[in-house]
Amino acid sequence: xxxxxxxxxxxxxxxxxxxxxxxxxxxxxxxxxxxxxxxxxxxxxxxxxxxxxxxxxxxxxxxxxxxxxxxxxxxxxxxxxxxxxxxxxxxxxxxxxxxxxxxxxxxxxxxxxxxxxxxxxxxxxxxxxxxxxxxxxxxxxxxxxxxxxxxxxxxxxxxxxxxxxxxxxxxxxxxxxxxxxxxxxxxxxxxxxxxxxxxxxxxxxxxxxxxxxxxxxxxxxxxxxxxxxxx
Amino acid sequence: xxxxxxxxxxxxxxxxxxxxxxxxxxxxxxxxxxxxxxxxxxxxxxxxxxxxxxxxxxxxxxxxxxxxxxxxxxxxxxxxxxxxxxxxxxxxxxxxxxxxxxxxxxxxxxxxxxxxxxxxxxxxxxxxxxxxxxxxxxxxxxxxxxxxxxxxxxxxxxxxxxxxxxxxxxxxxxxxxxxxxxxxxxxxxxxxxxxxxxxxxxxxxxxxxxxxxxxxxxxxxxxxxxxxxxxxxxxxxxxxxxxxx
Numbered sequence: 001x002x003x004x005x006x007x008x009x010x011x012x013x014x015x016x017x018x019x020x021x022x023x024x025x026x027x028x029x030x031x032x033x034x035x036x037x038x039x040x041x042x043x044x045x046x047x048x049x050x051x052x053x054x055x056x057x058x059x060x061x062x063x064x065x066x067x068x069x070x071x072x073x074x075x076x077x078x079x080x081x082x083x084x085x086x087x088x089x090x091x092x093x094x095x096x097x098x099x100x101x102x103x104x105x106x107x108x109x110x111x112x113x114x115x116x117x118x119x120x121x122x123x124x125x126x127x128x129x130x131x132x133x134x135x136x137x138x139x140x141x142x143x144x145x146x147x148x149x150x151x152x153x154x155x156x157x158x159x160x161x162x163x164x165x166x167x168x169x170x171x172x173x174x175x176x177x178x179x180x181x182x183x184x185x186x187x188x189x190x191x192x193x194x195x196x197x198x199x200x201x202x203x204x205x206x207x208x209x210x211x212x213x214x215x216x217x218x219x220x221x222x223x224x225x226x227x228x229x230x231x
Numbered sequence: 232x233x234x235x236x237x238x239x240x241x242x243x244x245x246x247x248x249x250x251x252x253x254x255x256x257x258x259x260x261x262x263x264x265x266x267x268x269x270x271x272x273x274x275x276x277x278x279x280x281x282x283x284x285x286x287x288x289x290x291x292x293x294x295x296x297x298x299x300x301x302x303x304x305x306x307x308x309x310x311x312x313x314x315x316x317x318x319x320x321x322x323x324x325x326x327x328x329x330x331x332x333x334x335x336x337x338x339x340x341x342x343x344x345x346x347x348x349x350x351x352x353x354x355x356x357x358x359x360x361x362x363x364x365x366x367x368x369x370x371x372x373x374x375x376x377x378x379x380x381x382x383x384x385x386x387x388x389x390x391x392x393x394x395x396x397x398x399x400x401x402x403x404x405x406x407x408x409x410x411x412x413x414x415x416x417x418x419x420x421x422x423x424x425x426x427x428x429x430x431x432x433x434x435x436x437x438x439x440x441x442x443x444x445x446x447x448x449x450x451x452x453x454x455x456x457x458x459x460x461x462x463x464x465x466x467x468x469x470x471x472x473x474x475x476x
Contacts, residue, residue, distance in 0.1 A: 154399070161392050165382035174375045175396065178368050182406035189414040205413045213406050220402055224395045227315065 009104070012097035016105025021112060023082060030078040031113065038071040038121045042128055060129035061140070061195055065188040067121060068114075068144065069151070069180055073173050075113045076155040079106050080163040093229065103225035107156040107218075114148045131195065139200065140191045146210040147187040153217040154179040160228045179217075186210055250467055251460040255453075262453040265446035269439070277439040286350040289343050291439060295447030296339035297366070302451050303333030304369065307376075311397035314390060323390035326397060328458035330376055332451060337370045361411050368407050372400045 007015060024031055045063045046056065083089035092102055122141060126133055155176050162172040187210060190203040273291040280287035310326035313319065344363055345355040358364055376396055383389035432440065
C-alpha cells in the first residue's frame, strides 16, 4: 500500500526532474545542441579580440560568463517547451503533485542540465584560453555553481511564462537577461579576481550577494509559479 | 451579455458613473502649462551655475524626470501587488498605464543624463555610474514588461503574468543596485537638495528645482490618468465591436 501514497513536495519534485532528465537523456537533442553552441561560442569569441593586445587568459572569465548566460537560455527554453507538445503540461497539472513541486522539479532538471554543460565547457575554456587549472579554477567552478542556481531560479519561472506568449523565443531572453544582471555582474567580477590570484576574502561581498540572490529568487519564484498556470 | 450591460459593467468597474468621454482630463493641460512655466523660469529667470555653465540647466529636466519615472514604476509595482491580492482589473489597468508612462520618463532620464555627462565628464556614458546603470536596467525591465503584455491575448493571464513580473522586478532592483555598488567604482553627483544637511543650492535655483519636481510629478500623474482612460475606452470599443459582430 505504501507505493500508492502520493509523494511529498520534494519527492514529487524529484519525480518531475527525473521525467525531464529521462526525456533529455533519451533524445539528447537539446543537450548536444547547447553543448556544441557553448564550445563553438568559446572558439568564436577567441577571435573577437586581438590576441596580441588582450591575453587569452584575461579574456577567459568574460567569455565564460557570456557563454554561460546564452547556453542557459537555450536550456531554459526547452524546459517548458517540451510540455507544449500534446499539452503535456495538462497531464502534469492533473497529476497529484503540487504546483510548487512542478516548479522545483523543473528547476532541478534545468540545474542538472546547465551543470552538465559547464562540466564540458569549463575544461574546454581552460584548454583554449590557456587558463591554469588547480585551486583558482575550482573556486571559479564554485562561483559558477552559485550563479547557475540563481539563473535557474528566475529562468525556470520565465520559461513557464514565455512559452504561453506569442513570441516565446524572443521573450525569454528579454525577460531573463535583466534578471541575470546581478548574477553575471557579481559572478564575473568575482571569477576575474579569483583567477588573477586575489584572496577569496576580497570577493566575499560578491559571493554573499550571489547567495542572497539565490535564496530570495528561489523562494519568490516558488511562490510566484502557481500564478503562471491556468487556474 | 448585451453591449449596454457590458458597457455598464466596465464603467462601474472603472469607478465612474459614465465612461470617460475623452482621454485627457483637465489635469493634463494644467500639467503641460506648469511644465512650460517652469522652463520659462529655468531658462530666463534662474541664474547660470558658475562652474558648469548652461549645462547645469539640464538638471531641471533630468532629476524631475527621474522622480517621475520612479513614481510611475512605484505605482506599477504597488498596483501589481494589489492585483495579485484583490484580482481587480482596475489595478491591472493602472499598472499598465503607469508602466508605459514610466518608460517615457526613464527614456528622458537616459537621454538627458549622457547629454550632461558629455559636457561635464567628457564621456557620454559611464558604466560605473550607479544610478545611470540602474536606470538603464530598469528601462530594460519595463520594456520587457510591456513587450510581454503585448504578447498575451487573454486579459486574465496577461494581468496575472504582468503582476508577477512587476513584483519580481521590484525584488530585482536592490540586487542590481548592490551588484553595481560592489562590482564597480562609483561616480554620480551626490544629492545637493535631498540630503540630511540643509540644501546647498542658492535660493532661486532651489525654487526652480522644487517647482520643476512638482510640475513633472503633476505631468506624470496626468499622463497615467490619460493612459488609464485610454485603456477603459479601448476595452469599451472592443466590447462594442464584439457586440455588433
